[in-house]
Amino acid sequence: MDFDFGLLYHSFGNVMLDWHVMLMIFIGVTGGITIGALPGLTATMGVALLVPFTFGRPPVESLGMLLGIYCGGMYGGSISAILIRTPGTPAAAATVLEGYPMGQRGEAGRALAMALFASFTGGMIGALIMTFLSPYVAGVALEFSYVEYFALALFGLSVIISISGTSIIKGVMAGLFGLLLSTIGMDPISGFPRFIYGQMDLMEGPAFIPTLIGLFAVAELFSNIEKMGVTEKIQAKIGQYLPSWADIKTSMPNILKSSLIGTTVGAIPGAGGDIAAFVSYAEAKRSSNHPEKFGTGLVEGVAATESANNACSGGAMIPLLSLGVPGDSVTAVLLGAFIVQGLQPGPLLYKEHMDVVYNVFAAMIVANVAMLIVGAVGVRFFARVIGMQKEILIPVIFILSLCGSYAMRQNVFDIYLTIGFGVVGYIMQRYHYPLSPILLALILGPMAEANLRRSMVVSGGDWHILFSRPIAVGLMILGVAFMVASVFNHKRIEKRLAEARLSGSEGTTE
Amino acid sequence: MKIADFIGGGSGIVLGTYVLYEGSKMPADHIMKIGPSYFPDALAIGLIFFSAILIIYAFLGRAKGESESISFKDKGIQRSLISLAAIFAYALLFNSLGYPLTTIMLVGGIMVLLGKRDPKQIAIVALATTFGVWAIFAKLLMLSMPMGILDGLM
Structure with a gap:
């Protein structure tokens, strides 16, 4: 599939010349930075919470807003990381290492300015790579039949291992639970109703948005209510909005290198912004002329981590757009938002809605520019938001969650569904069962089942059909290899953590 | 965490068994060999298997992580x-x-x-x-x- 520069140019016109679209992007970016800056509220939660605000809007407006939240959320996490040593999002965890010491030295403004500039540059590089690469990936995927789609779903599900958190067994159990949930409703081939108990609201399965909001927003709210803490007051003075030329010159090699690392890591399903940021930080330290100064508050460190985690969002959009496989929980939520709009990401999107795909490219690039503007103008406001009292924030988010669930079908049943999944999510989180596998399974489960069953219809029940197409076999082998690699990687991380704990306890004893 | 894992694994086994029971009541497809119950049955078997492993791990003292118990006085x-x-x-x-x-x-x-x-x-x-x-x-x-x-x- 060739890249269409004319269509891209036209899409920029669609986005930039329509004030509705621009307004939605700016609202999304502002909401994303705010949510990202607030510790405890993740970018996933932000997108889930704000998806209902896109109901009834044209796709370009809705997707523009959601991409704005995604980009803004990634940057927003750095604000609280620098100011109060609490990363707003997991992707900003590495930013704490250099950003907070800078803030302590009275250079919070400088750190925030570099975080913004690096986020913008990283985000732009990631978005550009996504724009030029994903059409070619989709071009290959256009040849797919039911068999390849089934294999692709299996490959996507193999990601569950790498997003399992502390326990692979619990991650797999969560994934299987999500897959079972995805079988609720009408059977995709025969139409037989499964596990609905006469409840017609479940005929199409558990509604995606209420499930999402329950698992990622309401569960988090219960957790916040249980562990109410004191909100920290911000002491730092912020007087700088953009980095100095000297800082840009010093950090540019790291920004460029980390952006490429971030995009590559983002494109690997299961590897998110946190991994990208730590890998880039390690690389920046390794290649530095003064590695011993890392950890004391170096502006290059902030540049490396922030450019990497923002570039990651562009990378994660590549498998989402071209294959319909979400790489992490945020892109899984975005996939749901596409479906709500009546669009199914994947190769067919390039065939049937090429205009939407190019609008997404343009919106992603514009969202990064909007992030630079909103971030620079509103940095003082966002710093103040971190100090917002939870006693006010929590009830407001409760209302947004419950009304957002209700809004799509205007059905109170969906509020009950949200509450139910909120309770399930809270209990699962408390006992270390990861929630992201459930989301991934809910999306990929129907794809796997429907395409497996259709393949069986085509072959008259002959299982050999699954191994008759080279791409399908390749994807299945890749999925198995990915799972094996994830298990080994998990074991390696556990070993390192155990060693770190051991040396830590020895240090304490001494 | 050990007790929590026993409860989690037990819940998984109960859920899986229930899905298998419900699946047995669904119509079979003799032509394509896999009917509406095929997918849920396969998943239920997987869930029972991994739940059993979780219980065995907990029994052998290999439960991972720590978690606070739920006290209603809290x-x-x-x-x-x-x-x-x-x-x-x-x-x-x-x-x-x-x-x-x-x-x-x-x-x-x-x-x-x-x-x-x-x-x-x-x-x-x-x-x-x-x-x-x-x-x-x-x-x-x-x-x-x-x-x-x-x-x-x-």
């Missing part, structure tokens, strides 16, 4: 349970009492639950949230919210 747990009851009541009364009244009550109630005592601040936040969310959904997105007993006034 203030945090009590707050969570009260907020759960409050949002459940919200859903129950949403259509009959209407969005505005239920929302004002829920926002105010949770603020009090979380320790806010200033009636002026509670009133302002409750009213502003109710009106703000209504304006977004009803006016901007053109979605109707139930007005309940206030129907006709707004």
